[in-house]
Amino acid sequence: MQRMTYSFPEEVLEHVFSFIQSDNDRNSISLVCKSWYEIERWCRRRIFIGNCYAVCPTMVIKRFPEVRTIELKGKPHFADFNLVPEGWGGYVHPWIIAMASSYPWLEEIRLKRMVITDDSLELIAKSFKNFQVLVLSACEGFSTDGLAAIAANCRNLRELDLRESEVDDLNGHWLSHFPDTYTSLVSLNISCLGSEVSFSALERLVGRCPNLRTLCLNRAIPLDRLANLVCRVPQLVELGTGAYSSDMRPDVFSNLAGAVTGCKQLRSLSGFWDVNPAYLPAVYPNCTRLTSLNLGYATIQSPDLTKLVSQCQNLQRLWVLDYIEDSGLEALAASCKDLQELRVFPSDPYGVEPNVSLTEQGLVSVSEGCPKLQSVLYFCRQMSNAALITIARNRPNMTRFRLCIIEPRTPDYLTLQPLDTGFGAIVEHCKDLQRLSLSGLLTDRVFEYIGTYAKKLEMLSVAFAGDSDLGLHHILSGCENLRKLEIRDCPFGDKALLANAAKLETMRSLWMSSCLVSYGACKLLGQKMPRLNVEVIDERGAPDSRPENCPVEKLYIYRTIAGPRLDMPGFVWTMYEDSALRLS
Amino acid sequence: MESSDKSFERNNGLNLKATELRLGLPGSVSPERDDGAEDNNWYPSGEVKSLVSGDKRGFSDAIDGCSGKWVFSVSGGSEVDLCKGGGLFSPRGFNVGKSLAGSEGKNQQEGVAATVGKVNVTQPQKPLQEKRPQLSTPAAKAQVVGWPPIRSFRKNSMANHPPKNDDNAEAKSGCLYVKVSMDGAPYLRKIDLKTYGSYLELSSALEKMFSCFTIGQCGYHGVPSRDGLTERRLMDLLHGSEYVLTYEDKDGDWMLVGDVPWEMFSNSCKRLRIMKSSEAIGLAPRVMEKSKNRY
Numbered sequence: 001m002q003r004m005t006y007s008f009p010e011e012v013l014e015h016v017f018s019f020i021q022s023d024n025d026r027n028s029i030s031l032v033c034k035s036w037y038e039i040e041r042w043c044r045r046r047i048f049i050g051n052c053y054a055v056c057p058t059m060v061i062k063r064f065p066e067v068r069t070i071e072l073k074g075k076p077h078f079a080d081f082n083l084v085p086e087g088w089g090g091y092v093h094p095w096i097i098a099m100a101s102s103y104p105w106l107e108e109i110r111l112k113r114m115v116i117t118d119d120s121l122e123l124i125a126k127s128f129k130n131f132q133v134l135v136l137s138a139c140e141g142f143s144t145d146g147l148a149a150i151a152a153n154c155r156n157l158r159e160l161d162l163r164e165s166e167v168d169d170l171n172g173h174w175l176s177h178f179p180d181t182y183t184s185l186v187s188l189n190i191s192c193l194g195s196e197v198s199f200s201a202l203e204r205l206v207g208r209c210p211n212l213r214t215l216c217l218n219r220a221i222p223l224d225r226l227a228n229l230v231c232r233v234p235q236l237v238e239l240g241t242g243a244y245s246s247d248m249r250p251d252v253f254s255n256l257a258g259a260v261t262g263c264k265q266l267r268s269l270s271g272f273w274d275v276n277p278a279y280l281p282a283v284y285p286n287c288t289r290l291t292s293l294n295l296g297y298a299t300i301q302s303p304d305l306t307k308l309v310s311q312c313q314n315l316q317r318l319w320v321l322d323y324i325e326d327s328g329l330e331a332l333a334a335s336c337k338d339l340q341e342l343r344v345f346p347s348d349p350y351g352v353e354p355n356v357s358l359t360e361q362g363l364v365s366v367s368e369g370c371p372k373l374q375s376v377l378y379f380c381r382q383m384s385n386a387a388l389i390t391i392a393r394n395r396p397n398m399t400r401f402r403l404c405i406i407e408p409r410t411p412d413y414l415t416l417q418p419l420d421t422g423f424g425a426i427v428e429h430c431k432d433l434q435r436l437s438l439s440g441l442l443t444d445r446v447f448e449y450i451g452t453y454a455k456k457l458e459m460l461s462v463a464f465a466g467d468s469d470l471g472l473h474h475i476l477s478g479c480e481n482l483r484k485l486e487i488r489d490c491p492f493g494d495k496a497l498l499a500n501a502a503k504l505e506t507m508r509s510l511w512m513s514s515c516l517v518s519y520g521a522c523k524l525l526g527q528k529m530p531r532l533n534v535e536v537i538d539e540r541g542a543p544d545s546r547p548e549n550c551p552v553e554k555l556y557i558y559r560t561i562a563g564p565r566l567d568m569p570g571f572v573w574t575m576y577e578d579s580a581l582r583l584s
Numbered sequence: 585m586e587s588s589d590k591s592f593e594r595n596n597g598l599n600l601k602a603t604e605l606r607l608g609l610p611g612s613v614s615p616e617r618d619d620g621a622e623d624n625n626w627y628p629s630g631e632v633k634s635l636v637s638g639d640k641r642g643f644s645d646a647i648d649g650c651s652g653k654w655v656f657s658v659s660g661g662s663e664v665d666l667c668k669g670g671g672l673f674s675p676r677g678f679n680v681g682k683s684l685a686g687s688e689g690k691n692q693q694e695g696v697a698a699t700v701g702k703v704n705v706t707q708p709q710k711p712l713q714e715k716r717p718q719l720s721t722p723a724a725k726a727q728v729v730g731w732p733p734i735r736s737f738r739k740n741s742m743a744n745h746p747p748k749n750d751d752n753a754e755a756k757s758g759c760l761y762v763k764v765s766m767d768g769a770p771y772l773r774k775i776d777l778k779t780y781g782s783y784l785e786l787s788s789a790l791e792k793m794f795s796c797f798t799i800g801q802c803g804y805h806g807v808p809s810r811d812g813l814t815e816r817r818l819m820d821l822l823h824g825s826e827y828v829l830t831y832e833d834k835d836g837d838w839m840l841v842g843d844v845p846w847e848m849f850s851n852s853c854k855r856l857r858i859m860k861s862s863e864a865i866g867l868a869p870r871v872m873e874k875s876k877n878r879y
Contacts, residue, residue, distance in 0.1 A: 078730065080733070080735045080736070081729075081730030081731070081733045081734070081735070081736075082729060082730050082736060082761065082774060082776075083729065083730045085773070086763070086772050086773050086774050087772065087773075138735070138737075164735065164737040166736075166737075192737060219741075273741070296738070297738075297741055297742075345734070345738065346732060346734070347742075349732045349734055379732060404732050404733060406732050408728070408731065437733075461733075463731065463733075488730070489728075
């Protein structure tokens with residue numbers, strides 16, 4: 001071995017390593033020997049940190065001094081559903097400060113569920129001379145003033161993507177801060193913004209950027225203006241419309257149709273807020289080119305939806321509201337043989353009675369007709385074991401399966417039995433299943449199936465399910481590749497958690513809310529497992545003020561080498577060995 | 585469940601008692617909790633009470649002592665339903681023992697709400713303009729926080745623009761999360777406006793949420809009033825208090841909370857801010873003007 005390492009100069013090894021992009025592979029390389037560790041760390045350019053509190057900025061910078069691209073994730077996934085109180089954390093500013101001095105050549109920052117302020121954005125704009133990509137996914141804490149700083153200063157910006165972030169939308173002037181000399185825009189997604197941007201500034205911007213490929217507008221952009229924009233960007237690959245409604249005017253229609261048809265490379269359409277169905281035919285000529293269609297906000301009825309999707313024979317991804325109904329999904333199954341991903345969102349999630357005719361049958365049809373279907377998110381009101389078994393048998397290639405039966409604890413509507421066997425079939429047949437979300441009436445039995453079969457499962461979401469700690473024990477002891485587990489409203493308590501404490505160090509994180517884990521167990525876990533942060537989140541006040549066997553409201557456990565964090569709000573306590581540091 | 589419990593222990597070589605990781609002192613037996621699935625009541629009955637009493641120790645004192653902190657004008661034009669019971673009210677951040685608001689039903693919520701010192705009004709202060717109808721439409725059952733799991737962005741998009749052709753568009757659809765900030769507080773909250781039916785419910789909820797920031801400034805009223813809204817307390821609400829509740833409406837203007845009927849307010853409110861009274865002085869005249877224009 002010694003001969004081997006001296007036979008290749010570092011530059012050669014570095015060159016070889018540059019072909020290895022996957023983080024896991026890079027990690028493996030770095031374990032081979034010390035010199036490979038050293039070479040690898042100096043040439044790693046891309047960092048992914050799935051939990052911003054698992055490590056601290058100085059540690060990252062110390063090990064990887066030449067990073068160009070960083071991706072950080074902050075809040076737990078359940079923050080999307082308002083289960084994580086405001087102020088919990090996920091602040092990116094400390095990272096920006098550290099990187100501003102150590103990574104002057106940083107090019108790309110991608111954040112998910114983090115809090116980023118205008119100060120951070122300004123610091124980014126001023127610190128990184130070659131800054132190119134900013135993606136803020138489900139982030140918050142900043143305003144359009146921060147965006148103005150980015151626009152004004154980042155001359156090499158290629159991508160600005162604000163997907164689903166909560167922006168303090170002061171006004172639309174920020175867009176005008178892109179200087180007239182700025183021409184490098186490739187991708188712009190402002191679909192989450194509420195207010196109108198300066199339309200003429202937008203027109204000039206898109207007109208002078210020849211490499212623009214992705215343009216996702218916000219709802220405030222009216223339909224009659226869309227054509228003017230689109231015809232300036234015939235090279236568009238991805239278009240997100242604004243509000244897709246207007247009084248029916250032939251000139252608007254023909255302009256729009258002409259502009260959209262002119263985009264010969266168009267592959268992806270989204271937006272479609274407030275759709276006036278009369279305008280849908282404007283996109284028909286493009287349908288056969290489309291591989292991705294997001295109609296998740298399109299409040300149009302089944303016939304219009306069906307007509308549209310039936311023409312998209314090359315569709316790979318469809319996001320749609322349940323207005324599509326079973327009949328529309330049948331048509332989808334018949335027309336779109338390349339479909340890989342389907343998401344069906346509820347149009348009226350809080351209504352008690354179903355407002356549309358969408359049942360388990362729609363999903364069964366798609367599973368039968370679409371041989372490449374591997375990713376499903378499906379909201380519906382009824383399900384049966386028979387349907388789930390059919391789906392499982394049809395689609396053993398399924399990798400992501402998320403089913404949300406809207407009413408918690410709904411049994412098989414045919415037999416009134418729990419849906420254990422149905423989900424059991426899913427995990428048994430779909431051997432490569434990576435992500436699973438459960439719903440409906442479920443006993444400990446389903447967890448036994450999951451623990452037995454779901455060996456490739458990496459993320460599991462559980463709600464209103466199970467009978468006892470046995471359920472949690474099956475998951476933790478059986479799912480070898482489990483990285484993220486999130487649980488709400490399940491009768492899981494201390495036993496399974498404490499018995500499988502070591503497992504938690506092999507996972508990224510565990511979230512449990514409205515379960516039965518006691519404060520005492522949390523303390524014990526915190527004391528025994530120094531490489532875990534055991535965070536008790538409780539808005540009722542200090543857990544010390546209640547008996548030890550009292551269940552905590554919410555619990556977030558994650559592995560970390562950074563120790564307990566210091567930016568916790570008053571309703572979060574980290575369970576600690578050193579009780580002096582435990583705040584009450 | 586007991587037998588399968590033991591068998592799982594045996595089969596997996598798992599002897600929980602022998603592992604270090606258990607509650608209590610070595611040698612003692614930790615209190616067995618009922619893991620059986622006999623009933624849906626996950627919490628042993630003793631637990632609920634202790635949870636509630638714990639809650640009282642934490643926030644209730646602050647609330648009882650600190651009420652009257654919020655000022656908003658309860659003018660003639662607003663709906664003040666002082667008789668509304670605990671039904672829909674429960675600040676969603678508080679999970680006091682019962683986790684499923686949806687399935688437990690109104691009685692449970694009222695019981696819990698009463699014990700934590702909710703203002704339960706018995707004596708209306710002003711003649712009611714119109715009694716708010718109970719949210720009786722079947723479509724509007726109490727919602728569980730974060731369920732169904734739909735992202736806020738989607739929820740707010742759909743809530744602001746209810747789908748056309750939807751008969752239920754009239755009824756309460758979905759929820760509407762607005763941010764609530766308070767001057768001087770280190771972090772803000774998000775609340776779902778649709779869970780409240782009146783200004784009073786909103787005010788009580790906000791008091792609870794933010795009282796932990798103002799404990800130091802408490803002491804305005806020493807006498808905790810748990811029976812209901814006394815005349816004195818309502819007057820304190822109206823006059824001279826440290827904080828004022830304001831909101832940003834759809835037009836981007838900042839207004840005092842309380843001037844317009846609740847429905848109108850909840851439909852146009854984008855964000856709330858608990859402002860120091862001293863800063864809100866300039867607000868009033870504009871509000872009056874705007875209201876005039878509205879009507």
